[in-house]
Amino acid sequence: MKKIAIIGGGVAGLTAAIYALRSGAEVTLFEQFGLGGQVATIDKIENFPSHSSVEGWKLASDIAAQARSLGLKTVRKRVLSLQKHGEYFTVVTDGEEYEFPAVVVATGTSHNTLGIEDGYVGHGVSYCATCDGAFFRDKPVAVAGASKAAVSEAIYLADICRKVYVVCARSQLSAEEKMLVELFAHDNVDILYNASVSQIAEQDGNVAAIKVFVDGEPRTLTVNALFVATGAAPVTDFIHIDGLERMRGYLVVDDRCETGIKGLYAAGDVTNGSLKQIVTACADGAKAGAFAAAYSATIK
Numbered sequence: 001m002k003k004i005a006i007i008g009g010g011v012a013g014l015t016a017a018i019y020a021l022r023s024g025a026e027v028t029l030f031e032q033f034g035l036g037g038q039v040a041t042i043d044k045i046e047n048f049p050s051h052s053s054v055e056g057w058k059l060a061s062d063i064a065a066q067a068r069s070l071g072l073k074t075v076r077k078r079v080l081s082l083q084k085h086g087e088y089f090t091v092v093t094d095g096e097e098y099e100f101p102a103v104v105v106a107t108g109t110s111h112n113t114l115g116i117e118d119g120y121v122g123h124g125v126s127y128c129a130t131c132d133g134a135f136f137r138d139k140p141v142a143v144a145g146a147s148k149a150a151v152s153e154a155i156y157l158a159d160i161c162r163k164v165y166v167v168c169a170r171s172q173l174s175a176e177e178k179m180l181v182e183l184f185a186h187d188n189v190d191i192l193y194n195a196s197v198s199q200i201a202e203q204d205g206n207v208a209a210i211k212v213f214v215d216g217e218p219r220t221l222t223v224n225a226l227f228v229a230t231g232a233a234p235v236t237d238f239i240h241i242d243g244l245e246r247m248r249g250y251l252v253v254d255d256r257c258e259t260g261i262k263g264l265y266a267a268g269d270v271t272n273g274s275l276k277q278i279v280t281a282c283a284d285g286a287k288a289g290a291f292a293a294a295y296s297a298t299i300k
């Protein structure tokens with residue numbers, strides 16, 4: 001009997017479920033909150049094929065309904081621990097233990113925050129310029145961050161926004177020379193070094209300005225968006241399996257979305273794959289679900 005567990009009910013986990021269920025596997029999906037993951041929180045999505053514009057909750061609930069219609073079993077609990085004993089994996093939630101021959105980890109990432117943006121996510125605060133930059137075309141925006149990710153977000157935004165402030169907590173940006181040269185070539189980019197964002201000012205519930213300190217001096221920047229690029233961390237702390245390869249914390253997978261541990265697959269933002277988007281998370285989920293189901297059939 002094909003039987004797999006999926007940990008994480010975002011689009012990667014749900015797509016894994018659709019592929020595994022359609023191949024005849026029994027699927028148990030563990031999700032700590034409602035199904036849909038990050039997608040369910042996105043205001044508007046304009047880069048998912050077949051939808052020129054769709055609300056995140058709608059896309060998430062359509063994918064969840066499709067998985068449910070195929071017989072998906074869900075356990076609405078946080079997975080506290082994943083271990084491997086012999087050929088079987090043990091999934092532990094509070095008070096329950098389950099055994100599976102194959103598991104797909106699709107737990108995504110959790111963003112580092114500035115601690116001031118609560119209530120503004122989707123109203124001018126974003127963690128993804130590729131996703132949300134186009135909503136602020138020809139508007140002034142700010143990027144908070146000092147790393148390669150912040151530089152990359154700023155370059156992307158400089159091509160579409162009128163003005164881009166980079167609020168860099170250090171005395172220099174940390175990125176490859178080539179990227180820095182590209183950023184500095186934009187005359188609409190203003191980099192504020194030794195700077196931090198202290199407050200968001202709103203109008204009608206949307207970001208209208210940010211208050212910053214630059215070298216200890218207060219300043220107000222009139223911007224319509226604040227892109228927070230202070231890093232995100234993959235959610236893998238519950239996995240206790242020796243020999244599992246990680247790259248900067250992300251799970252390393254091959255082109256079948258299998259980790260180096262037999263029977264353990266990973267999909268979506270939690271992996272070391274590039275371009276962390278809905279369409280790539282779904283593509284990973286398809287591979288992980290199909291191959292995990294096939295592998296589970298080989299275990300007695």
Ligand SMILES: Cc1cc2nc3c(=O)[nH]c(=O)nc-3n(C[C@H](O)[C@H](O)[C@H](O)COP(=O)(O)OP(=O)(O)OC[C@H]3O[C@@H](n4cnc5c(N)ncnc54)[C@H](O)[C@@H]3O)c2cc1C
Binds near residue numbers: 270
């Ligand atoms: C603000 C914002 C806007 C975005 N806009 C776009 C866009 O326009 N277009 C686009 O393509 N991409 C966009 N993205 C990126 C996209 O949302 C992600 O790439 C995609 O959602 C990743 O899906 P995932 O299933 O891998 O992870 P997630 O959606 O993060 O799902 C992971 C799930 O795992 C669950 N989980 C975690 N740990 C546990 C545990 N221990 N036990 C049980 N459950 C657990 C979480 O609760 C969550 O539901 C955006 C991202 C953000 C933050």
